[in-house]
Amino acid sequence: MREAVTLSDVAREAGVSPSTVSRVINGTARVDASKRDAVLKAIERLNYQPNIMAQGLAQGRSLTVGVITQEISSPYYGEMLRGVEQALEATPYHPIFASGHWRADQEEAALKVLVGRRVDALVVMDSSVPEERLLELVKKMPVVVIGRQIEGLSCLSIDNAQGAYEGTRHLIELGHRRIAHIAGPHSHPDAIERLEGYRAALQDADVPFDPALVVEGDYLEPSGVLAVESLLARGALFTAIFAANDQMAYGANVALYRRGIRVPHDVSLVGFDDLLSSSYFSPPLTSVRQPSQEMGWEAARWVLAMLEGKSYTPRPLSTRLIVRESTTLLRSPSSRLRLQMF
Amino acid sequence: MREAVTLSDVAREAGVSPSTVSRVINGTARVDASKRDAVLKAIERLNYQPNIMAQGLAQGRSLTVGVITQEISSPYYGEMLRGVEQALEATPYHPIFASGHWRADQEEAALKVLVGRRVDALVVMDSSVPEERLLELVKKMPVVVIGRQIEGLSCLSIDNAQGAYEGTRHLIELGHRRIAHIAGPHSHPDAIERLEGYRAALQDADVPFDPALVVEGDYLEPSGVLAVESLLARGALFTAIFAANDQMAYGANVALYRRGIRVPHDVSLVGFDDLLSSSYFSPPLTSVRQPSQEMGWEAARWVLAMLEGKSYTPRPLSTRLIVRESTTLLRSPSSRLRLQMF
DNA sequence: ATTCCTCTTGACAGCGCTTTCAAAATCTGT
DNA sequence: ACAGATTTTGAAAGCGCTGTCAAGAGGAAT
Numbered sequence: 195m196r197e198a199v200t201l202s203d204v205a206r207e208a209g210v211s212p213s214t215v216s217r218v219i220n221g222t223a224r225v226d227a228s229k230r231d232a233v234l235k236a237i238e239r240l241n242y243q244p245n246i247m248a249q250g251l252a253q254g255r256s257l258t259v260g261v262i263t264q265e266i267s268s269p270y271y272g273e274m275l276r277g278v279e280q281a282l283e284a285t286p287y288h289p290i291f292a293s294g295h296w297r298a299d300q301e302e303a304a305l306k307v308l309v310g311r312r313v314d315a316l317v318v319m320d321s322s323v324p325e326e327r328l329l330e331l332v333k334k335m336p337v338v339v340i341g342r343q344i345e346g347l348s349c350l351s352i353d354n355a356q357g358a359y360e361g362t363r364h365l366i367e368l369g370h371r372r373i374a375h376i377a378g379p380h381s382h383p384d385a386i387e388r389l390e391g392y393r394a395a396l397q398d399a400d401v402p403f404d405p406a407l408v409v410e411g412d413y414l415e416p417s418g419v420l421a422v423e424s425l426l427a428r429g430a431l432f433t434a435i436f437a438a439n440d441q442m443a444y445g446a447n448v449a450l451y452r453r454g455i456r457v458p459h460d461v462s463l464v465g466f467d468d469l470l471s472s473s474y475f476s477p478p479l480t481s482v483r484q485p486s487q488e489m490g491w492e493a494a495r496w497v498l499a500m501l502e503g504k505s506y507t508p509r510p511l512s513t514r515l516i517v518r519e520s521t522t523l524l525r526s527p528s529s530r531l532r533l534q535m536f
Numbered sequence: 537m538r539e540a541v542t543l544s545d546v547a548r549e550a551g552v553s554p555s556t557v558s559r560v561i562n563g564t565a566r567v568d569a570s571k572r573d574a575v576l577k578a579i580e581r582l583n584y585q586p587n588i589m590a591q592g593l594a595q596g597r598s599l600t601v602g603v604i605t606q607e608i609s610s611p612y613y614g615e616m617l618r619g620v621e622q623a624l625e626a627t628p629y630h631p632i633f634a635s636g637h638w639r640a641d642q643e644e645a646a647l648k649v650l651v652g653r654r655v656d657a658l659v660v661m662d663s664s665v666p667e668e669r670l671l672e673l674v675k676k677m678p679v680v681v682i683g684r685q686i687e688g689l690s691c692l693s694i695d696n697a698q699g700a701y702e703g704t705r706h707l708i709e710l711g712h713r714r715i716a717h718i719a720g721p722h723s724h725p726d727a728i729e730r731l732e733g734y735r736a737a738l739q740d741a742d743v744p745f746d747p748a749l750v751v752e753g754d755y756l757e758p759s760g761v762l763a764v765e766s767l768l769a770r771g772a773l774f775t776a777i778f779a780a781n782d783q784m785a786y787g788a789n790v791a792l793y794r795r796g797i798r799v800p801h802d803v804s805l806v807g808f809d810d811l812l813s814s815s816y817f818s819p820p821l822t823s824v825r826q827p828s829q830e831m832g833w834e835a836a837r838w839v840l841a842m843l844e845g846k847s848y849t850p851r852p853l854s855t856r857l858i859v860r861e862s863t864t865l866l867r868s869p870s871s872r873l874r875l876q877m878f
Numbered sequence: 879a880t881t882c883c884t885c886t887t888g889a890c891a892g893c894g895c896t897t898t899c900a901a902a903a904t905c906t907g908t
Numbered sequence: 909a910c911a912g913a914t915t916t917t918g919a920a921a922g923c924g925c926t927g928t929c930a931a932g933a934g935g936a937a938t
Contacts, residue, residue, distance in 0.1 A: 198654075200894055211918045216896060226916065243652045247592045248894035251923045256589060266621055267614035267829075269813070276609035279635060288649060290632050293621060307630060310585045312540075415816040444816040451818045451861075471611070474757040474786040476793045476818055487609075519793075542924055553888045558926060565927095568886065590924035593893045 199240045208236035219244060250312070257286050259497055260313030262304055264296045264320050269469045270439070270486060274319060274340070277490025285498060287314070298322045305331070315497035317490075322381070336500035338493045341384055348500070350493050350508055354384045357482040357513030358391025361464045362436050364480070364515055366399045369524030370434040370462060374407040376421040376446060378438040382413075388438045388466060406430055411442045418445020426453060433461060433524055440465035440472050440481055447475070447520075458522040468516050478518035485511055541582045550578035561586060592654070599628050601839055602655030604646055606638045606662050611811045612781070612828060616661060616682070619832025627840060629656070640664045647673070657839035659832075660684075664723070678842035680835045683726055690842070692835050692850055696726045699824040699855030700733025703806045704778050706822070706857055708741045711866030712776035712804060716749040718763040718788060720780040724755075730780045730808060748772055753784045760787020768795060775803060775866055782807035782814050782823055789817070789862075800864040810858050820860035827853055 201219075205212040210229050217223045218233045225233075236242070250256045261278055263271040278289050292308055294301030301323045308316065315336040321328065325344050331337050332347055339349045365373050375392045378385025389408070396403050409424055411417030418437060422445070425432065437443035443465030447457055457463045457477060465472060468483035492508040499506035543561075547554040552571050559565045560575040567575075578584070592598045603620055605613040620631050634650055636643030643665045650658065657678040663670065667686050673679050674689055681691045707715050717734045720727025731750070738745050751766055753759030760779060764787070767774065779785035785807030789799055799805045799819055807814060810825035834850040841848035 198894095201896095202894080212895080213897080213918060213920095214916090217917090220896080222896080224916075229917085243648070245593075245894055246653050247589045247598060248923090249896080250589045251587075251593050251925090252894080252896040254923070265618075267611075267618035267812070269609070269611055269614070272609035272611070272614050276607075279608055288632065288634075288653065290630065292630075306585075311588050311630065415813070418816075441816075444813065447818045448816050448820060451820075457818075470609070471757070471786065471813060474760075474783075474790050476789045476799075478790060478793075540924095543926095544924080554925080555888060555890095555927080556886090559887090562926080566886075571887085587924055590893090591926080593895090594924075594926040596893070 198245065199242045201242070201244065204233065204236045204240055204242050207240060208232040255314050256312045257288065258311065258313045259287050259289050259494065260308035260311070260316045261289050261291045262294055262301060262308070262316070262318045262321065263291060264294050264301075264322075266291055266293050268441075269471060270441070270467055271319065273470065273486035274490035274493075277487035277492075278317060278494040279490075280487075281491045281494030281498070287498065287501075289317075289494070294322065296320075296322060298324070302327070309334075315501055317493045317497060319493075320382070320384070336497045338496045338500075340489055340493050343383075348496060350489055350496070350511065351384075352484055352489075352511050352513050354387035354513075355391035355394065357466060357484065357515075358388035358436070358438070359395045360391075360513070360515045361466060361480075361482045362392045362395035363399070364517065365434040365436060365462055365464060365521065366395060366401065368434075368462060368521060371401050371524075372404075372407065372432040373401070373434045373436055374409070374425055374430065374432040376418055376435060376437040376442045377408055377410045378413050378442075380410060385413075385438055392436055407432055411438070411445075413439050413441060415441050415445040415448075418442030418447075419449040420445075422446045422449035422453075434463070434521070435461060436464045436466075438466055440467045440469045440479060443472075443479060443481070443520075444475065447479075458520050459525070462521040462524075464521055472516075473518065475520070477520045480518045480521040481516055483514045483516050485513075540587065541584045543584070543586065546575065546578045546582055546584050549582060550574040597656050598654045599630065600653065600655045601629050601631050601836065602650030602653070602658045603631050603633045604636055604643060604650070604658070604660045604663065605633060606636050606643075606664075608633055608635050610783075611813060612783070612809055613661065615812065615828035616832035616835075619829035619834075620659060620836040621832075622829075623833045623836030623840070629840065629843075631659075631836070636664065638662075638664060640666070644669070651676075657843055659835045659839060661835075662724070662726075678839045680838045680842075682831055682835050685725075690838060692831055692838070692853065693726075694826055694831075694853050694855050696729035696855075697733035697736065699808060699826065699857075700730035700778070700780070701737045702733075702855070702857045703808060703822075703824045704734045704737035705741070706859065707776040707778060707804055707806060707863065708737060708743065710776070710804060710863060713743050713866075714746075714749065714774040715743075715776045715778055716751070716767055716772065716774040718760055718777060718779040718784045719750055719752045720755050720784075722752060727755075727780055734778055749774055753780070753787075755781050755783060757783050757787040757790075760784035760789075761791040762787075764788045764791035764795075776805070776863070777803060778806045778808075780808055782809045782811045782821060785814075785821060785823070785862075786817065789821075800862050801867070804863040804866075806863055815858075815860065817862070819862045822860045822863040823858055825856045825858045827855075 201215050202212050205215045218225050218230045292304035294304050318339045320341040339347050341351050343349050377389045409421040411421050465479050465481035468481040472479040472481050496506045543557050544554050547557045559567050560572050634646035636646050660681045662683040681689050683693050685691050719731045751763040753763050807821050807823035810823040814821040814823050838848045
């Protein structure tokens with residue numbers, strides 16, 4: 195483990211003072227061309243890389259942006275993280291991630307770690323920590339919250355109700371009237387909003403809302419399976435399913451497949467998020483696209499702007515229905531009858 | 537942005553010297569019980585959190601483990617990252633990620649960033665950087681390489697050939713003889729190994745190897761689509777496909793679906809990796825499981841051990857064929873004929 | 879009571895860098 | 909060539925923490 199070259203090594207090599215080296219590195223003040231050259235050459239020769247921690251200590255910043263996700267391996271967060279990564283790419287900042295696993299206590303622990311590491315700013319995705327905690331943090335550093343609307347904070351989110359409305363309306367337009375909904379956990383505001391969008395679409399089309407067609411999941415695949423199984427078990431009649439996210443739609447799809455119910459032939463299926471993999475699903479999944487990567491990107495740009503004291507107006511983020519092959523026109527009544535048999 | 541409490545604040549509050557506070561925090565030396573109490577109380581009262589950067593500077597370490605992935609949003613790396621995260625959870629270390637995007641130059645840039653941030657150790661996944669570069673790094677810090685075997689480095693990888701062998705043999709055992717292979721990029725050693733495993737299985741079963749049945753992809757979904765399309769376009773006859781990874785299998789599946797070729801009815805499909813989502817694929821994908829999360833975990837434990845100067849023997853990592861519903865017995869010749877029509 | 883030990887404690891010098899501040903160097907105009 | 913204005917430069921203090929070192933406090937032993 196050989197010793198790292200320090201700034202004074204460079205200074206000695208270039209025959210100038212450490213201050214001067216610092217100045218050419220940061221461009222903090224003008225330096226005579228000849229000396230600057232010498233310094234740059236020395237840096238090159240010694241292959242010098244500033245010690246970020248020392249810089250941080252001296253300047254009171256870490257060039258680090260903390261990012262709270264709920265689950266780093268989830269495809270949904272993966273896309274957002276990619277967005278954050280991209281936005282930070284050409285800047286001196288680097289992201290550092292920590293996962294909350296949808297649990298307030300774990301998220302709090304994650305926040306502690308990031309704050310302890312002196313991140314300069316924070317991007318919090320789908321937080322489940324109390325509002326006050328975030329409001330407290332925002333006094334210390336720039337914070338952008340994704341997927342939650344909190345007074346007094348910079349928030350970034352999509353119109354979940356609108357997205358769900360469109361997804362549901364699409365099914366209605368295809369002739370479906372008995373549309374089941376696999377909802378997200380009711381502890382998630384976005385899940386509630388999606389449920390509301392679903393209900394609004396039904397209402398606008400004069401389709402009565404049937405609570406028996408709504409099952410709550412937890413946004414993960416297995417809960418989609420369970421949801422369909424429970425619907426089927428209790429003999430619910432439906433010709434379409436609107437799932438509150440793609441992962442549950444995936445689960446629903448397998449459950450249907452297992453029962454020999456074909457998508458979209460027997461049941462149409464709509465998801466929400468439009469994960470990268472959804473276009474490669476079979477059948478390719480109709481889904482309400484949420485611009486996840488862009489959201490990560492916008493959030494990161496936003497905190498960067500705040501760090502520079504600039505103001506920033508994020509581009510409006512909107513959902514868009516992506517129609518693929520998991521939805522189709524409602525078939526003749528006979529098909530509905532067949533379904534009844536399960 | 538209120539000022540952070542420092543160690544001296546705590547010292548003043550507790551009526552002791554900074555050294556004593558440091559000793560209490562790190563347990564570096566014994567401290568009189570009464571004073572320790574006072575310090576702990578003061579820490580509590582002021583809600584003090586040590587400045588990691590200052591600690592790092594003073595101790596010459598950053599408590600950070602750098603992780604090079606190729607694409608943070610990829611489900612495959614997501615699982616590994618989760619493993620790393622888990623392994624580091626109860627330690628003072630925290631991971632910091634950077635992506636190489638399968639390009640040596642970008643990976644080099646990512647390495648630079650991590651080294652500049654003074655990571656204490658490095659986990660490198662599927663690196664495409666020259667061997668020498670890694671050998672150079674290992675002189676400076678503990679390094680564990682995943683998915684590549686390099687003399688003189690701590691490497692962690694599965695037996696790709698063996699895995700591919702089993703996946704292919706499974707198809708053979710189901711009666712298939714015309715098995716197409718969607719290979720990974722030949723620049724990846726693992727892709728080569730998988731291709732070899734595929735060939736070995738064919739050979740052991742006396743099935744002649746037909747180069748026309750092998751198409752190269754790039755490990756991403758679209759290339760799976762393309763692969764199938766090109767096989768079909770050139771009139772290749774096959775009753776099964778072994779894809780070098782799940783993502784390409786997903787792509788292949790859609791392409792088949794588009795042509796009305798059913799999996800597994802008309803064509804059996806085997807993937808490699810067994811991504812989390814593969815069990816929710818429809819049909820649920822038969823795949824060669826690679827214990828990605830565990831690999832991330834083992835790699836992280838390994839570097840931790842190295843940091844502590846301990847030796848570590850990673851548990852053997854092996855692949856396992858997970859048979860699901862995308863593969864089935866070869867059907868009567870008639871089905872093969874049907875296929876010919878495409 | 880005196881000396882010698884052992885523990886506990888605080889002063890202080892860094893870690894590698896930035897950032898005043900004032901001295902040195904250069905340039906202006908006359 | 910000289911005073912004054914303007915750059916350019918280096919010395920030095922400090923960012924918050926650790927770790928060495930020696931002084932101070934008690935105890936034990938004589």
